[in-house]
Amino acid sequence: MHATELFTSLIGGVALLLWGVRMVRTGMTRAFGATLRRVLAACAKSRFIAFGAGVGAAGLLQSSTAAALIVSSFAGRGLLTLAVALAVMLGADIGTTFAAQILSFDLGWLSPLLLAGGVFVFMGVQSDRVRNLARIAIGLGLMLLSLKLIVGASLPLRESATFAMVLGSLAGETVLAVLLAAVITWLAHSSLATVLLVMSLTASQVIPVPLALALVLGANLGGAFAPLAAQSGAPARARQVPLGNFLMRGIGVAACIPLLPYAAQLLATIEPAPARIVINAHTAFNVAVALVFLPLVDLVAVACARILPEPKESESPSQPRYLDADLTDSPSEALACAARETLNLGDKLAQMLRQTMQVFERDDAKLMKQVEDADNAVDRLYEAIKLYLVSVSRNALSEEESRRYVEILTFVTNLEHMGDIIDKNLMELAAKKIKNRYSFSPEGLAEIKRFHGRVSGNLQLAFNVFMTRDRALARRLLSEKSLLREAELAAAESHFTRLRQGRPESIETSSIHMDVVRDLKRINGHLTSVAYPILEAAGELSKSRLRDLREEPGPLAQPALLSPAAGESKSAAE
Secondary structure, eight states, rough: OHHHHHHHHHHHHHHHHHHHHHHHHHHHHHHHOOOOOOOHTOOTTOOHHHHHHHHHHHHHTHHHHHHHHHHHHHHHTSSSSSHHHHHHHHHHHHHHHHHHHTTOOOOOTTTHHHHHHHHHHHHHHOOOHHHHHHHHHHHHHHHHHHHHHHHHGGGGGOOOOHHHHHHHHTTHHHHHHHHHHHOOOHHHHHHHHHHHHHHHHHHHHSHHHHHHHHHHHHHHHHHHHHHHTTTTSSSSHHHHHHHHHHHHHHHHHHGGGHHHHHHHHHHHHOOSSSSHHHHHHHHHHHHHHHHHGGGGHHHHHHHHHHHHHOOOOOOOTTTTTOOOGGGTSSSHHHHHHHHHHHHHHHHHHHHHHHHHHHHHHHTTTHHHHHHHHHHHHHHHHHHHHHHHEEEEEEEHOOHHHHEEEEEEEHHHHHHHHHIIIIIIIHHHHEEEEHHOOOOOOOOHHHOOOOOOHHHHHHHHHHHHHHOOOOOOHHHHHHHHHHHHHHHHHHHHHHHHHHTTOOOOOHHHHHHHHHHHHHHHHHHHHHHGGGGHHHHHHTTTSOOOOSSSGOOSSSSOOOOOOOHHHHHHHHHHHH
């Protein structure tokens, strides 16, 4: 057989084997996945029950990796203790050897029957359960067919001098052979497929038995590493399970490497056929590891907890800090808690506002995404405060408590609207600027920064007004609203001047520039709302900004400039 044809035949056989394993695992998961999960979740009573459940689950799934992912998710949610989860994994490692034992016999005659029956049933019925069983039959048929193809394609390798030289060098490097098989298994995500491949090559006398046993050890090591790598982003509690399984198998592999020559002789006395020696070695290794470590799962669990300690639970940005549910029957205290939580929400808004300017200055898309995510936390925190206030309002509130209730609810609602403006408007403008690679003119950027700085300062002033309810601070905050309107007009005039001068940066960023200023002004408008109820209660707000026409000196008279007091009244009515 030509070398290229030989290589493609082997690769095709291996690919068919992997696909068959995948189809069986998928069919089992879809047909019996819910039942298996219930069984695994109910095995927390005893490590021995857990061990048996692991044997059965992995025997059906034909994948210790799939079993490890399920068990890890249970452990991560606290449904299984780490020791019990490790006992499940010891059983799962044995369960995966059952399929290898069955497929090691000459069942090639069964492949056409499984394929034909599976395809006809899959195409002829509509029941999901039956179709998944048919998928399992097709997968088994493909696995048997692939083994036959691999054996047939590998026969010429026995007479290849080059391949014999490669194997000869690998046979003398047991550790290298173990690591090579581990990497192949990790890439394939199936120790079963690797073991069956090694069995087929050994049956064809392409691989000597001692080397085959080393490759089997590597397949078991790689099979334990695959779920550990797959869970790399999971919480520490979930990763402790595949870590413990990897440690137990790793210790087992290290202990068995010096014993490989003796193991080959011992296994040959049981069943001398090379293929059976490989499969029996696979089973014997996992049984031995289970016998050694099942009584020691508590110690392994302690070691895993030390290697991967659970970090102190970081406080979620959307998690309320001060809303004490036990105080809802005491409105005065509960309202104080709600006020503190509102300031907590305000701190998050202040950070979003600071980061907004940084996004526009640096064109930082990553920071822009963080600002958008922060608004989601603000929304959830707002909902928590609102529901807490609703609980408080079920009590009989005094007039002062009712007023404070309205102030808090109004202010927290305005803060939430500010977050929406930052997220939905300003960040969209920033995204447009980044996408089109626009740049503000130096003068335009300086104007936006000054405008942004005034709004940020007003945000801190609004917090002070909210907490102290001081009338002087409230008047100052409303006067800032008028000053900011004047600053907006001045910024617009400067921008139009640059447009008339034909400044390229100003022309291409004109709409973004004006929209940023407008949205910052809208944010400031929401801030100043905190001053209205305070000044209204003190009788310091006029009912309308319209002047009484009867007091006008004449139709051609020019309105006088607003005095500070009049400006405050005018601003307050907006």
